[in-house]
Amino acid sequence: MELPEPEPAEMTAPEDHVPHSRDVQAHAASVDAELFETWERFFEYLARYQSDTHQVFRQRTSITAASRNQELATRGDPPVMKLIPTSFDKYYIGFICTYGWSRASRSKEKRKKYFVKSTGCRAQLSATVVWNARALPPAFQVKITNQATIHNHSIGQGVFDNHPGNRRIDDEGVVGFVDELHIAGAKPKLIMQYLMRRTEKDVTLRDVHNLVSKLKEARRGAATVEARLEAVLRAFCSRKRNTATVYVDDAKLEQTITFQTRQMRRFFEAFPEILLVDATHNTNDARYKLFSFMIHDVFGHVRANSHALMENESAECLTDAVSSFKTFNPTWDKIKVIIIDKDFGEMALLRKAFPGARILLCVLHEIKYLRTEMVKKEYGVLDNEKVEDAVDMMLKAKTEDEYTTGLKYLYFVVEGKQTLQEEDAPAPEHPFMHYFHKNWYSCRQMWSSFGRVDIPHLGNNTNNR
Incomplete structure (x- = not known):
């Protein structure tokens, strides 16, 4: 028993609407009508014809009736019967198969093309307004004057239904x-x-x-971005005790937008001790950074407390965000711990704004940064797992002596140096150790456990919550 041949991929995959079988010749039935009283009647017939024969045509070119009449006038004084009535609007319309349409590509060939629509199909159809002397009474009518129905791709119900225009x-x-x-x-x-x-x-x-x-x-609607932003902020502030503030630069352009709900302020009043600060990128078309203040409640949950959309992470924008936060949260002086990323550019600004708080670094970000660095070729660190073990020892160190033990182990793994317990850690020689001392050793109390044993951080080691 012979099995039926499987349908082409484009017949069964809705997403794959472009016919790939370009080496075939598919013959479609020709039109069974030729003359139409108006363009409306012609387009009604064309829609039925395309559906019945599973073809998709697109308008390629056209000539208006006014252009045709002007052309006739330049040839001399044309008879009135030759002038196209203005009710037709178009004199000629040419159609081509939708898969025969080609256009210049703007691609730089950096990414693979998944949907190349054109197959170079030469199927076409054209219609022209002509004088029909045989009509009763004689009149101008739309006539199909040319048609080619041989396609170089498969045609069928599946291809037709999956075409974007029909979906x-x-x-x-x-x-x-x-x-x-x-x-x-x-x-x-x-x-x-x-x-x-x-x-x-x-x-x-x-x-x-x-x-x-x-x-x-x-x-x-057609409103500008500024108008939509104003409408959103006014609607936000119309709710009970919601607040929003817009800071502008010297050119009167928005550089910082802060907003906070009434419920956010209530949570901060109840749990002000721990403040987590983090920035999120690519959240909007304007490329503004989303700068978030978060708190840690008594149930172990992290809740958003305030947000700020900032043009960049400059001192001016951060000052705006912090000033707004302190204005609407008068209990800010009860903050004991602030957890931030290592790449936070204005750490001194936070220290000045919150003098009674200790600043800690996010442990997850520290591990991420070190993993990214240690695999770089210029460092030549061969045993990455042992390097991570040494970093883990320093992270979990309960005293500075334990931290020093982990540091000496890191020297042994990277540089092969063995150091006795009573000896100080050697000076760095390897490029990776130079990087570690420059970026992490000086701030070790902000990320190692021994630097936070006397701080009420409630078990928070990261701001990535």
Whole structure:
């Protein structure tokens, strides 16, 4: 018993809508009508013809009726019967297969192309407004004047249904319901399943993302970014005791925007001892940094306390964020510990703003930075696992003597130097040890356990919560 030949990939994969079989010749049925009273009637027929024959045509070129009449006038005084009525608007429209469309690529060939639509297909169709003397009464009509129906790619129901133009959702009622689903927080996959059941189209996640993006743009309207920002902040501050502050630079451009809810302030009033500070990048199109203050409550949970969108991590922007935080949180002087990243550029600013607090470094970030450095070729560190063991010994050291033991072990692993217990650690010679002393040894009390044994940090060793 012979098994049926499998369908081409483009027949069954909704996402793979581009026909790959470019070495075939697929013949489609020709049109069975030739003349139409108006362009509207022609386009109605073209839509049915494309659906029945599984072809997709796109307009390639056109000539307006006014241009045609002007051309006739330049040839001399044309008879009135030769002038195209303005009701037709177009004199000629040329269509080509959607897979025959080609355009200059703007790609720099740095990333692989997954969807190259053009196959160089030469199938085409054209329609022209002509005088039909046989019509009753004689009149201008739209006539299909040229057609080529041989395609160089496979055609079929699967390819036709999977084409992006045929997957598009045009029903306003369905689109409106999708908008409500998105506002309510529905996931893209749930929206996709609804659209597939409601429209019986092969909708993909990419279609859902594109549709949601258009709906979000429509909700925002044509207002400028500044106008939308003002509207959002005013709506935020309209709620009871929510606060927001906008700081501008000398050019009157927003450099720092801070915001805090009433509930955030209540949590800080109750648990002000531990403050975690972290910055998140690439959260918005304007590339502003999201600078967050977080607190540690009695239940062991970390809660956001205040946020600031900053143009950069300069001293001016950080001063704005800290000033706003202190203004709306009067119990800031009860802060005992502040945990930050090692790459926090303005540590002196925090020390000055919070003189009664001890500043500690995030342990997770320290381990991450050291792992990144030790694998660099210029250091030539061969046994990375032993280096990590030495770092772990220093991290967990309860006294400075234990820390020194871990440091000596690091010297032994990297430089091969053996040091007695009563001897001091040697001077660094290896490039990695120079890096370690420059960046980590001087601040060892901020990340090693022996430097925080007398601090109420509640077990917090990281701000990455």
